[in-house]
Amino acid sequence: MSTSAPDAEGRLTELKRALERRRIKALSPYKAQAWECLLRVHNLLTRYPNLPSGFCNGFNAGISPIEHTHTPDNGPSLYTYSHAYLEIVEKEFNSQRYIGPLSRAEVESVIGPFQTSPLSLVPKPGKPNKFCAVHNFSFLRAPSAGFYSVNYCIDSNLFPCTWSTFVTICTTIWNLPPDSQASIRDVAEAYRTIPIIPDQ
Known part of the structure; x- marks a missing residue:
């Protein structure tokens, strides 16, 4: 062709x-x-x-700067639920957050070497047939052959977060005074x- x-x-x-x-x-x-x-x-x-x-x-x-192109395989869920994936892609194109599709050679000719993170689909709890696209920014878990995960390069000390267990959250809520209010944030x-x- x-x-x-x-x-x-x-x-x-x-x-x-x-x-x-x-x-x-x-x-x-x-x-x-x-x-x-x-x-x-x-x-x-x-x-x-x-x-x-x-x-x-x-x-x-x-x-860190990327010196060699690395494109690991996506997760099998992408192929199992290909219809759901295509819906997500269409939404991203409509939101102007995706450009393409492009071949590896086309991307390299414009931006040079690049790296991708494996993509998977995860079912949304309580929403049958709805999925969330998840990039595995921790792949590879450890550096290998000059490739590093996105998360490996980020100094987590510069972006502190606090996490709690389910038991801790339940205990905190149980001990709140009457008429307390709470809110959640969707990130x-x-x-x-x-x-x-x-x-x-």
Whole structure:
């Protein structure tokens, strides 16, 4: 099967333009000027000086430069539930968070060597036939042949989080005074709305 050279060149030119637009303005729903204004009002800008620019240009996640392309196989659930996967992909394209499809050679010609993380589908609890796409950013668990997982390169001390067990949470709730209120936060979209710098 032959490919028209002008068509292939046109696709690459279009991709380069799309990536350049992302370099100039990251795709994020957060309003950087509003964040900066509120941080100033509450005297927090000196504590979080990178938040406004990060929302505009992307955050530095500390991911090491990639010298060789590495594309491990996706999980088997992607093929078992291919219809659900195609629905997720369509939603991502409609949200302008996906570009492509592109061959390995096309991606390398635009950004150089790259690395992917295995993708799997996980059933959503209580929602029959609904799935969540999960990237395994910890694959490989340990460095191998010059390849590192995304999570391996990130210094977790720079992003502290606190986790509790189910028993601890239940005990905390049980001991709250009457009329207490609680709220939950869904961070499902966080990895798709918080941009990182283009080189990463």
